[in-house]
Amino acid sequence: MATNDYSLAELLTVCVSRELEDGGQGFIGLGTGGRAFTMAVGVPSVAAELARRHRGIDFTTQYGVTFEPDLKKTPANFADPYLLAWPSKAQVRVEECLEYFRRGKMTVGFTSGAQIDRRGNLNTVCIGSHDKPKVRLVGPIAQSDHCTYAKYTFVMMVQDPRVFVPKLDFRSALGHGDAAGDRRRLGVPGGGPRKVFTDLAIWGFDADGDMRVETLHPGATREDVVRTVGFDVVFADDLGATPAPTPEELRLIREEIDPEGLFLEARIA
């Protein structure tokens, strides 16, 4: 197997995995279906297990009300009865699972949205005006809560000028607000978005909370990024290349962690 023969999901998994910290706790949502599932659930799930196995760190994942389930016994269906039968370390009430956010225990929230702006603010509410939207979306969900409380968030999104926009149609989750210091002024305890992982690049944020491209994925160019983003793109002075997965990382993902592609190929119903 050639080392450059890997999927985008595998590349992102390895990148996310390398960012996870020892002793951390990550909250993963439970969306289903296709590419959105791979980005929001598949990549963080496999990344956490990879971090445990490859780097030997202690990192706990929480899927809604289920804490640190056994990935070897992952159900092929994420409906409630299967989730509740999934061997795990704890199952708590919905309200309780969110209490750990308020208590400041959540290290990483994995988030996404229909729109993101250059300050990392997110929209999951509507396209068009709020009163009479062109498209009504799911609503704020608990994402506004994750973005408030998590020590930091990782945003997982596919680049498109309709998605990376100069101004959100509705700001449903706070990133770095409008200006430096906004989060502190608003009494919001978490650190806000730290990284944005896309199909083309990994973005970070400068000290003032402005998004900038830090690494380009193999094969992606500056022009690709500019073309798929609706706001003026800033590239970090030390712009680098996203490091490719190692053969050992790929082996662990393919042979041990996700051999049936439940997570990275979105085979969970």
Place this chain on the structure above:
Amino acid sequence: MTSSGKLIPLEEVPRFFRDGMSLTAGGFAHSHQPMALLRELIRSGAKNLTLMGVAECWVAEFLAAAGVLDRAYFSNFMFEGFGRCRQFSEGVEAGRIEVEDHSHFGMVCRLQASALGLPFMPMRAMAGTDIVAVPGFEPAEEKSSFIASPFGNGHVTAVSPLKPDVAIIHAARADRLGNVQLFGTTSVVEEQARAAGTVIVSAEEIVETDVIRRQPELTIIPGLMVDAVVHLPYGAHPTGVYGYYEHDADHLGAYYAASRSSGDVRDFLRCWVRDMPDHWAYLDAVGMAKLMSLRTDPALGYARREGAHA
């Protein structure tokens, strides 16, 4: 209290319903939404309703599809595994349904304020977002206020109470006194029951109080909070009830396909709601074979089916 206690037949439930009322309903994803009570609500003809929900997608969708939903305070409505709630979303897009958005905490905090009899509840989330800045149908100053802590230790977002007129909740089992037990993911039914003015609970099983007493730790809503109990086996169908049956993916899929067109969705509601004489006729129409195929294996916690577990 009579020997039947709070137990009433389904056909008596509409006396709790009226035009223009607000309601909240239990459930989460495809689990334990009070669908039989909801069908009775739609059959009752009550209209101009306001929903105070968190994530009870099927309740919101059916009320929207039936054309009786005017307003919704909520956090998120989405069909896991299917996609958007089409009739609800289209109602919002067409301006027929007005919405007031909230984060999950935001909605629960407003219900908790009512449940605890407090004039507001402080919280940190939603600050700095359009959830508090862009009003839906509720003036922004009546929804929330960014205030200084009286103790000089920072600022919080205070949200106002929401008190639903009626809560409809489907549970696993209850006794005639209204002591309610529900297993698995219960979502926020306790908060909803405590917040609402009137609480109506349907249950898979009506059991003797002695059965409740054997496992009192499973009682999530005590009888003093409950106004009426209705015995409705499969009362959450087409959603599921943990420990009893799974959601009916075929039935949900048939609805979702119908929800693409206003004609099809009208036919679906006529067939499964409006023209259905009662809950027993509904179960006959679903069919014994289908209902039995959804039964949960008590040892596994889910239905025994090919490929159901990796």
